[in-house]
Structure formats: C-alpha cells, structure tokens
Amino acid sequence: MSPERPTSLLVARISRLAPRWPYRIALILAPIALIALVVAVAEVVFRAVHPETRDERMSREFRTRSLQMLAPCLRFTGGSRSEFVASRDPHLATSTDTTFRLLPAPGVLRIAVVGESSAELLGLALDNTARAARRSRVEVVNCGLGGASLEHAMLRATEVLGGRPHVVLVVFGHNINFRYEMDARMLRRARLRDHSRLLTWLARPTAANRTEVDWRPRLRMFETQLRAFAATARSRGIRVVAATLAGNHDIPPRIDTPAGIRAVWLARQLAARGNPAGAAALLEQLPSLDQDAVASYWLGRFLETTGRVRDAARRLRRAVDLDQPVMRAPEALAETLRRMGHDGVLDVFDLEALVQARCGRPAPGWESISDIVHLRPGLAAELLPALWTALAPGRGLESVPQRSWTTERGVTSAFDEVRGELASGFIGMPWEDSLPLLVRQREREAPGTVHAPLLELAHEACSRPPTREIAPALLGIAGALWELADHREALAVNAHVSRVAPGPAHKQRALMLLGVGDEAGAAREIELARRADPMDRSFADVGPTDAGGSHAESVHVIRPGRERELTAMVAPVALGSSAAPGWTLDAIRIQRDRVLYVVRSSDGSLAHLAVMHPDDAPAGSQRTASFAVVPNDASGNGREALQRLADLLHTNDRGTFWR
Numbered sequence: 335m336s337p338e339r340p341t342s343l344l345v346a347r348i349s350r351l352a353p354r355w356p357y358r359i360a361l362i363l364a365p366i367a368l369i370a371l372v373v374a375v376a377e378v379v380f381r382a383v384h385p386e387t388r389d390e391r392m393s394r395e396f397r398t399r400s401l402q403m404l405a406p407c408l409r410f411t412g413g414s415r416s417e418f419v420a421s422r423d424p425h426l427a428t429s430t431d432t433t434f435r436l437l438p439a440p441g442v443l444r445i446a447v448v449g450e451s452s453a454e455l456l457g458l459a460l461d462n463t464a465r466a467a468r469r470s471r472v473e474v475v476n477c478g479l480g481g482a483s484l485e486h487a488m489l490r491a492t493e494v495l496g497g498r499p500h501v502v503l504v505v506f507g508h509n510i511n512f513r514y515e516m517d518a519r520m521l522r523r524a525r526l527r528d529h530s531r532l533l534t535w536l537a538r539p540t541a542a543n544r545t546e547v548d549w550r551p552r553l554r555m556f557e558t559q560l561r562a563f564a565a566t567a568r569s570r571g572i573r574v575v576a577a578t579l580a581g582n583h584d585i586p587p588r589i590d591t592p593a594g595i596r597a598v599w600l601a602r603q604l605a606a607r608g609n610p611a612g613a614a615a616l617l618e619q620l621p622s623l624d625q626d627a628v629a630s631y632w633l634g635r636f637l638e639t640t641g642r643v644r645d646a647a648r649r650l651r652r653a654v655d656l657d658q659p660v661m662r663a664p665e666a667l668a669e670t671l672r673r674m675g676h677d678g679v680l681d682v683f684d685l686e687a688l689v690q691a692r693c694g695r696p697a698p699g700w701e702s703i704s705d706i707v708h709l710r711p712g713l714a715a716e717l718l719p720a721l722w723t724a725l726a727p728g729r730g731l732e733s734v735p736q737r738s739w740t741t742e743r744g745v746t747s748a749f750d751e752v753r754g755e756l757a758s759g760f761i762g763m764p765w766e767d768s769l770p771l772l773v774r775q776r777e778r779e780a781p782g783t784v785h786a787p788l789l790e791l792a793h794e795a796c797s798r799p800p801t802r803e804i805a806p807a808l809l810g811i812a813g814a815l816w817e818l819a820d821h822r823e824a825l826a827v828n829a830h831v832s833r834v835a836p837g838p839a840h841k842q843r844a845l846m847l848l849g850v851g852d853e854a855g856a857a858r859e860i861e862l863a864r865r866a867d868p869m870d871r872s873f874a875d876v877g878p879t880d881a882g883g884s885h886a887e888s889v890h891v892i893r894p895g896r897e898r899e900l901t902a903m904v905a906p907v908a909l910g911s912s913a914a915p916g917w918t919l920d921a922i923r924i925q926r927d928r929v930l931y932v933v934r935s936s937d938g939s940l941a942h943l944a945v946m947h948p949d950d951a952p953a954g955s956q957r958t959a960s961f962a963v964v965p966n967d968a969s970g971n972g973r974e975a976l977q978r979l980a981d982l983l984h985t986n987d988r989g990t991f992w993r
Contacts, residue, residue: 627656796827
C-alpha cells in the first residue's frame with residue numbers, strides 16, 4: 335500500500351479531533367484567523383512606527399480628488415433617461431445638484447458651461463442671474479471643474495452634448511500645463527492600498543500629484559480638440575462660445591537664468607534706492623532677457639513705474655509666456671482662440687480684452703484678480719452683461735442686476751490662500767514678492783482696511799515654527815507689513831523666518847534698509863546673506879555688473895528626467911529612507927544647473943546637499959568624478975546625513991554624468 339499523503343493525514347486527524355462539522359470548520363479557520371491577527375498587529379505596529387508623513391497624506395488626498403474629478407457631471411435618471419442631474423464640484427463651499435429635463439421646455443435656452451475653476455465660477459454667476467430673472471427662460475448646466483486639466487475639460491465638453499444644450503461655453507486656459515492620472519482603476523487600487531500603512535510601506539508608492547508640462551504642445555492639442563468638438567457641436571445645431579482668460583501679472587515667475595539672477599538682484603537694489611529707470615536700463619542690457627521670465631517680469635515692473643506702459647505690457651506678457659509652473663493662461667492661448675473665432679470655427683468672448691480695458695495698467699494684476707487667477711467678484715459682476723449679450727442675446731438678461739459669486743462660494747481672498755498654504759506646510763505660490771503688491775493695491779482702494787487682517791495673518795504665521803517650505807509666505811508677510819510702514823512688525827516677521835532661511839531674509843532686510851537710506855545697514859545685511867548662502871547666484875560673478883557689462887552664463891544645464899540616475903548615485907539611500915538617525919532623504923530637485931539632495935528631520939527641518947559642474951562651483955568645494963559638492967549649513971545629525979550622501983556620491987559617481 336502506498337503511504338497516505340500528508341493532506342489526507344491532516345484531514346483524518348482533524349476528523350478524529352472534531353467529529354462534528356462545526357468544529358472541523360473552526361479548526362480549519364483557526365490558522366486563517368491567526369494570520370489575520372498577525373497582519374492586524376503588524377498594521378498597528380507600522381502605524382505607530384511609520385506614521386503617515388505630510389507628503390503621503392497630500393498624495394492620498396490628491397488621489398481621492400483625482401478620482402472625484404473623473405466622475406461624470408451628468409447623471410441620467412427617470413424613465414427612459416428623461417431627466418439628468420448636473421453634479422456640482424464637492425470642493426465648492428455650496429455644492430448642490432440641479433435636475434433638468436432631457437428636452438428643454440419650448441422657448442427655454444439651455445447653456446452648458448465647461449472648463450476649469452473659472453468656468454465653474456462664471457457658470458455659478460450665470461446661474462444666479464438666470465434664477466433671479468425667472469422670466470428669462472434660461473437654464474444653466476454648470477459642468478465646470480476646479481483644477482481641471484485639458485483632458486478633464488474636453489471629456490466634460492463631450493459629455494454635456496448629451497444634455498441637449500443650445501450653447502456650450504468653454505472657459506479654459508489657466509491649467510493648460512496640468513496633467514493628471516486619468517486611469518480610474520489604478521486610482522481605485524491606490525486608494526485601497528492607502529488604507530493600510532503596511533501595504534503603503536511595502537509598496538513604496540511614488541508621490542501622487544499633478545504634473546506640470548510644457549504648455550506649447552498642450553496648446554496645440556487644445557486647439558485640435560476644440561476644433562473637432564466645435565465641428566461635432568455645429569453638426570448637432572449647438573453653438574460653441576470660447577472665452578479668453580486674464581492672468582495675474584503681479585505674481586512673479588520662477589524661470590530664470592544665472593546671469594538674470596545677478597542682474598535682477600542689482601536692479602532691485604537700484605529700485606530700492608529710488609532709481610527704477612536705472613534698474614530698467616540695467617535689465618534691458620541683459621543678453622538672455624528674452625529667455626528669462628524673472629528678468630522680464632521685473633523689467634516690466636520697473637517700466638510700469640517709469641511710465642513706459644507699452645514696453646511694460648510687452649515684458650509682463652513675455653514673462654507669462656516663458657513661465658510654465660504658475661497657473662496663468664499665456665497670451666498665445668488667447669491669440670489662438672481669437673484666430674479660431676476669425677476662422678468661423680466658434681464664437682469668442684474676449685474676456686481678457688475686457689479685463690485689460692478696465693484694469694488701467696499695462697497688464698492685469700491684483701486690481702482685477704481675487705486670489706491667484708480668478709476675477710474679483712465685483713469685476714465679474716460688471717462683465718456679466720457683456721457675457722449675457724454673447725450667450726443669450728435678446729433675452730433681456732443684460733439689464734438684470736448681476737449676481738456674482740461670493741467668498742462663501744468658492745473664491746477666497748489671497749490672505750486666505752496664504753493661510754491655507756501655511757496650515758498645509760506647503761507654499762505653492764511665490765508670495766514673497768506678490769503679497770506686498772497685493773497689499774499696496776488693496777490699501778490704495780480702501781485705505782486703512784488692510785493692516786488689521788494682515789497683522790492677524792502675521793501673528794498666526796509666527797505662532798508656528800518656521801520651516802524653509804513656508805519661508806516665501808513669511809517673507810511676503812514681512813514685505814507687506816513694510817509696505818504699510820509697520821516696520822517693527824515687518825522686522826519681527828523677517829527675524830522669525832531668518833531662523834530657517836537666513837539668506838533670503840538678509841536680502842529682504844537689505845532692500846528694506848536701502849528704501850529708508852541706510853546704506854551701511856544694507857551693506858551689512860548683504861554680506862550676511864552672502865555668508866549664509868554662498869550658493870546664491872545673486873552674488874556669483876556672472877551677469878551684468880553694471881548697465882553695460884555682462885558675463886557668459888553657465889552652459890552646464892541639467893535637464894529634467896535624470897532623477898533615477900541621480901538617485902542611484904546615493905545608493906543604498908533611497909527616497910524616504912534614512913540617511914542618518916532622525917533624517918531621511920526627502921527629495922532630489924533638479925534646478926537648471928545644479929541638483930539638491932534634500933534631507934528632512936523628524937521635526938520637519940530641512941537641509942540640502944548641492945551638486946553641480948565643477949566649473950560652476952565656489953572655490954574649495956568637495957569634488958567627485960562628475961560634480962562639485964556643496965552642503966548647506968546643518969548641525970548634528972543633519973550634517974552627518976549630508977556627509978553620508980557626499981561619501982556615497984564619491985563612491986558611486988563614475989564620471990559619466992556630463993557625457
């Protein structure tokens with residue numbers, strides 16, 4: 335006889351121990367329960383040992399938001415799909431769904447609105463007015479979506495055709511360079527994994543966020559898809575209206591050149607001394623001006639101050655066209671829509687031209703914009719009659735008192751934007767230079783009303799431990815307080831931020847002192863800034879040193895996409911892993927001519943190791959086969975973490991990076 339198999343022996347033993355089937359089932363399920371208990375204990379341990387980091391929380395929330403954005407706007411209900419519900423964005427403060435009959439009643443004009451957050455808010459304003467004028471017989475199907483990318487906007491444009499509109503209003507442009515994950519199944523799997531710290535730790539997922547890409551190919555894609563959509567709509571007897579958008583030109587860009595950094599710093603010193611004409615003349619001599627968004631922006635600002643309005647407008651618009659990351663529609667997008675309107679592809683509502691005509695400046699800024707890109711409610715109400723004329727002529731809605739959105743309905747003030755970013759610990763906008771401009775504009779409009787809320791924001795910001803991430807907002811608050819002549823509070827906020835960002839804080843203090851004629855104090859602050867951050871290109875011997883001279887720029891540019899190669903150079907340390915006790919490798923950032931290896935401590939403090947081509951580095955820098963290595967100031971284990979990364983670079987660098 336052949337020996338019995340182990341499985342048969344196990345079953346027989348269980349049968350003898352548990353002659354009744356409930357006990358047999360219990361004995362079989364016991365190992366499964368034990369495994370589940372071990373997994374549950376492991377999950378509890380991992381939640382205690384590896385708590386969710388801020389970046390992981392932001393990625394989880396972003397995946398949830400991305401999945402919400404893929405939900406359809408129209409949900410058909412009723413027998414034979416005779417009705418549909420237009421779902422509102424849950425991120426709006428007042429989010430209510432509206433039910434429509436599939437076929438509009440006779441004589442009723444149905445307008446569908448699609449696009450990004452500006453579309454959502456204009457749709458809300460149109461709906462408010464249409465409901466106030468009940469005899470207008472106009473329905474507004476609002477399918478705008480805050481944060482929408484090009485893919486989201488065109489998906490919803492195609493979707494609303496099923497709602498039988500007579501007119502489709504497309505409002506899109508500020509998010510032209512956004513790209514999201516559009517695979518709903520992958521996002522759902524990731525959300526399930528997010529519920530477990532153990533699975534998250536084992537999978538080591540990459541951070542989820544929208545991707546910012548070059549707007550030029552995206553603009554070509556937008557034109558192609560919009561032309562196809564307009565042709566489809568026209569074949570069904572549906573009229574398409576596209577709106578141009580106005581950008582906030584008071585928000586400085588972030589794309590510069592090494593020579594431009596130096597030139598802008600020198601020009602700002604001249605302007606602080608009361609010589610904006612000299613500052614403009616200095617920047618106009620910059621060879622790389624047409625490719626430097628930051629220099630173009632500051633030149634536009636100085637030209638506006640000196641009264642050269644036409645030149646200022648050209649420079650400010652050039653800065654927006656060069657600046658990809660900031661959420662602003664480039665001038666080329668408005669020109670594309672105007673060309674399509676001229677070709678008869680669709681109708682164009684030139685909102686950008688109307689805002690420009692009312693702003694009284696070379697280019698729109700804080701006098702027209704409420705938070706970052708959205709129109710101020712009062713201005714939107716002024717422009718709504720013109721929009722009604724374009725969408726529903728002859729319906730009498732132009733003469734109805736227009737109702738815009740309010741701050742409770744989705745648009746916050748810039749102060750609220752700053753407050754929200756401070757709370758999250760992530761500053762997405764360059765508030766350092768734009769917040770003082772905002773305060774100047776609001777104080778000009780309503781004297782004496784800005785100081786109290788700004789002071790409240792300053793005290794709230796200084797109640798938190800400073801970090802390098804929130805330094806731009808703190809510097810912006812300090813600059814805004816100085817703009818209102820509250821020098822004591824401004825210097826207090828500046829001193830608070832100098833604990834984590836001494837270089838930028840000393841530079842800001844130098845400009846403040848130059849503005850009040852303290853040349854000796856400003857020179858002392860500039861020297862302190864140079865010592866605090868020797869890698870600051872403002873002090874490098876590149877770029878113009880006066881109105882007539884210039885030096886060559888660095889040609890050692892590091893292109894995006896080499897993160898994997900740079901990560902391998904510090905192996906076995908990986909993103910998110912320990913570089914020293916209490917410090918982890920937080921990010922690897924490519925900044926044109928250098929790379930920053932950023933480490934983060936358990937209390938949120940940051941330090942970085944900068945690597946660059948040896949020809950571009952300060953004298954005395956450490957060297958590897960490919961790079962010069964420059965750590966920033968760090969103490970204790972932070973210094974140990976940076977030194978470990980430097981040692982790994984020495985070991986792993988094969989000298990092939992620049993080939």
